[in-house]
Amino acid sequence: MISVGIDIGSITVKCAVIKDNEILATSLDLTGFDVKKAWNKVFYDTINKANILEKQIDYIISTGYGRESVDIADKKITEITCHGAGAHFLDPRVRTVIDIGGQDSKAISLDKNGRILDFVMNDKCAAGTGRFLEVMARAMGVDLKEFGNLSLEAKDPVKISSLCTVFAESEVITMVSKGKKREDIIAGIHNSIASRTFSMANRLQISPPIMLTGGVAKNKGLVKALEKKFAQDIIVSPFAQLNGAIGAAYLAQNHKK
């Protein structure tokens, strides 16, 4: 049984191929303006990597904001259900998934079979999302990849009080000009995302263990801030951004054309 999951997010397109419950290949690329072109490229890249032919695929599920544009998909499922399924597939112990994506974040609670019990999404706002981090990194002139490690060196994290991305940006610029240490500001930014994420997720009953997914899961500083806020260890998905696509491919494993 070969299945494919395609996850079209606001910033990146992701694809995963699963054969008999084993991941064969994954890839991702920027979404850009032409969504159709983007997923076509990622889709063929992935099946080439997996060394399979298109006609060998039994079932395709698309997910993410752009899921409707995938005309080759046999079924379209929301990213909530797919993220839950992906986390369950990667680690069946997981009961809460926190996904911080490019323009939204969500928390999902799962039962032991990986089924969704409940979910919440962030408000219509970029605060507490990957985009927020990008804006802050730019404001500070630091490469996003450095962000996580730098914040681990913080001694005295600053407090960012503004919830709005645009206002927080000017707050950060003010702190830079006041001569606050770079690592302290970055740690403050991570704390601000962590507390936003916590108050969102707290609307659910959070059961351990928690898995963090989405592009920002690679950011060690943020993981640390989240662990502190949630007062527990957090499992970081080994596939970070690919979790939704893997979940879609995994759900597709149970379908026959």
Added chain:
Amino acid sequence: MVEYKKAPIKAKDKMKQIMTNYFLDAYSAKDNGKKIAWITSGGPVEPLLAMDIIPIYPENHGAMIGASKMGQKLCSYAQGLGYPNDLCSYALADIACSKGEKGPIGQLPKPDLLICCNNICSTVVKWYEIQARYFDVPLFILDTPMCHTGFSYEIRSYVEQQFYELFLFLEHICKKKFNQERLQHIGMLSIQAQRLWQEILETTKHSPAPMSAFDAFFHLALIVTLRGTQVCVDYYKELLEEMHQRIEQGICAVPQEKFRILWDNLPIWYRTKWLSDKFAQKGVCLVADTYTSAWCSSLKYIDENNFLNPLSEAYTRIYLNQGIDIMADEIIKMIEKYMIHGFVMHSNRSCKPYSFGQYDIQNIIRAQTGIPILIIEADMLDETKFAEGQIESRIEAFVELLETRYEA
């Protein structure tokens, strides 16, 4: 097996006609020597009718503005005058129209007096004060204390006293004696209409439901604007009869009804069609809501033989003027009554009293019933507060959740 089918509600055209006549009457009030009162949606309309005053509801007008997708334009006009973005969009749109901006029916007929009852919110007090200054007309404010846990003797006498003041106020304006007998007669008609409205809403206990909450949002206009009149009673009799026929003939709102949903808060007026289609495509029917049922929720306090007596209680103990524990209790009763699978709460930027306690209510309902609950953020009138992509995803994910929950 019965073959279920969908068909429009026939009475609809008649209702449009009734509403047109109502507005025509209001526009020609001056020529007929009648006065116009603007009144809040939860305000006591029966005393006005007893004095032959035509009541006009800016909030009902607000709903029409929303349904005609004119909300955004009018709200931003009022914001341009200096009113804040956070102000209730009904107030914003009404202020904009009063200043000469055009709504779906042009402008409302100008008021001779204003009646404001704060049983729905405190916003209306400031809103009506602004309008009283602008139109330079007298304003009566009926102050109904919040009933956090119940009703009391003190509240009753405090509100009752104000009713007598209201009668004097109306006598003064109309320059004639207040007619208590007429009030009793109008009160009876009002109660009859509320009973009928309740019966109509309760026909959706049947599965599949003969109509949906989206239909109720439309047919609500009469109980708001014309309760206390014979026209209203006759119309609802006809509508109720039609609902019974629909049930018999297998006509319903969503023929493939799989899930029955309860809706909380005001409708998203400019998106009712979009939402109704979105839900129906997935076999979901909004069978009931806390909003339209608010217009019959105080029936339990009413005494038919003496309408005046419990008037203060009926107008004070309305849905929005109570503590959240009481609200949650009412919601739980509805969940049982309508065999609800899921609860969708509209967190409405405009309406603070309705939206403020929603997360607590959500927790109470979840703990006591275990049904899935979805909160979507929007505004009843202002389209800029509606994010289609996000709301669509949430609704679809919610339906997937219902599927795994109930179809496993």
